[in-house]
Amino acid sequence: MITTPHWQDADTFYEQLLDAQAGLSPDQLQAFSARLVLLLANQVGDAAVLAECIQAAREAA
Structure with missing residues (x-):
């Protein structure tokens, strides 16, 4: 298991994740x-x- 940062583009991933969750009910x-x-x-x-x-x-x- 990799526990050290292993991101290619963390900011883009985080933005995509937030966008995908926008407007969803619980x-x-x-x-x-x-x-x-x-x-x-x-x-x-x-x-x-x-x-x-x-x-x-x-x-x-």
Whole structure:
């Protein structure tokens, strides 16, 4: 799992993320976030890395 900054263009990504969420209801935002997580997880693909990411996110909560 990569924990150091690994962005090609963080500002553009953040802007795209905010634009995609604009105007969504709380339910739509939750569904959007779930779909995005699944799409990104599919890009990672490695079950061990995904498990580490889940654990790290949980610990940060």
